[in-house]
Amino acid sequence: MxxxxxxxxxxxxxxxxxxxxxxxxxxxxxxxxxxxxxxxxxxxxxxxxxxxxxxxxxxxxxxxxxxxxxxxxxxxxxxxxxxxxxAERPSGVLKVSMAVVFGLGYLLPMMQEFLERYPDIVPDWHFDNRPVDLINEGFDAAIGGGFDLPSGLAARELSRVHVIPVASPSYLARITPPREPADLQHHEGILLRSPQTGRIRSWPLRNRAGEQVAIDMRPRMIVNDPEAVCHGALLGLGIAFVGMMYAVPHLRSGALVRLLPDWYADIGPVSLYYAGHRQLSAKTRVFVDYIVSEFKRQDLARMFDASASLRGRR
Incomplete structure (x- = not known):
């Protein structure tokens, strides 16, 4: 050795x-x-x-x-x-990177059964909203979007990332709710500045018919973290574009209201990244298989699909 x-x-x-x-x-x-x-x-x-x-x-x-x-x-x-x-005993420290809200809200609740099934694996989870360099930073896997895929890495798409306009009931009580995308330009927005580029993100909306409309809201507040955008909307500070994975629990509770329900932005996939199969360790292989299986069992891809009706969501 x-x-x-x-x-x-x-x-x-x-x-x-x-x-x-x-x-x-x-x-x-x-x-x-x-x-x-x-x-x-x-x-x-x-x-x-x-x-x-x-x-x-x-x-x-x-x-x-x-x-x-x-x-x-x-x-x-x-x-x-x-x-x-x-020997059915994969073992070792499993170093994984993921976004904070996504990890805490959806991945961490999956771990009880995983750890019971593989007691010799020790998760070493890094909650971070940036794309990491798997090889140079020593990660076994990462979950998120916007990763480069150099030679030797593989990716399994878990779901699409759909973004929707939302607002709190308290904010909507003070305004005339928008009826079509063009109405958003007359409202105050909680805007996201990209941590990678420094630019304010824009969300071209599209509908089920395939129409697409560029959106430009007046900035009421600018932040550089998607969770902060969601919190600003919950506090009634304005209209925000929020990813479905952030929005679903607040839509269910009534703390947020989806605006323009026929419209959304698709900004790409959220994927599970890991070393190619020839280099894949046992601990990483069982983790990848388990997460993919749980996404299917819990129907999370459909839950995050803004083009589907909220009625009947799990």
Whole structure:
């Protein structure tokens, strides 16, 4: 196993061009990864990396060695992981990133049965509203939208992300509710500034007939977090565009009212991201299968579908 971690230190360092990034993924210190690579170079009698303050660059022998060993390393790691899978005892720390409200409202309630089924898995969940770098930040999986999908990563779509205009009953009592999308320009809006781009998000609405309308509301308040947008609407501060996953419990309780029920914005999928199947560990494989199964069992994709009637939602 000492030889395996030495080879893995080399391969992960080559993939990320950084001992520090490889160390985060492997759960080691950067010094330990550097020492593993140095030992490997001493055994082989060749220099695998050119080291500089800007990072690591593979030498010609290093590039050739990487091509020859990376596939075999992935196969060996999968075989080791699958030993525990075959014994029905997947184990280890499972590092997963997800948005705060989505994780707390929908994923965390799924965990009791999952942990009973797989008692040797320890979830290490990071609640964050940003797309993470799975490889360089050492995550086993991530759930969200807007992720790049570089080579070696896979994605399973869980549902579409539909956004709808909503307001509180107290706010609606003070205004004439909009009857068509163009009416929204006369109302005060709680707007979202993208944390990634710094731009204020706009939501072109569409209906079941396929018509699409651009929307421009007067800003009453601007925030950079979708949960804060929803809270502003709950407080009666204005009209807000809120994702269905945030809005559903408040629509059910009556704390929020959906406006223009025939109109919504589709801003893409929410997906479960993880390493490709050749590199997938047992703990990650059972997590992926469980979450996909639970989404289907609970019919969450339909719950988040703004084009469906709210009547009869689970």
């Amino acid at each position: 000492d030889s395996l971690i030495t080879l893995e230190s080399f391969v992960r360092s080559a993939q990320s061009a950084s001992f520090s990034a490889a160390a985060r993924r492997l759960g080691l210190t950067p010094a330990a990864v550097s020492q593993n690579v140095a030992r490997l170079e001493a055994r082989l009698g060749v220099r695998l990396f050119q080291r500089s303050t800007r990072g690591l660059t593979l030498t010609e022998p290093g590039e050739r060695f990487l091509r020859e060993v990376s596939g075999g390393l992935d196969t060996l790691q999968a075989a080791i992981s699958n030993v525990s899978l075959a």
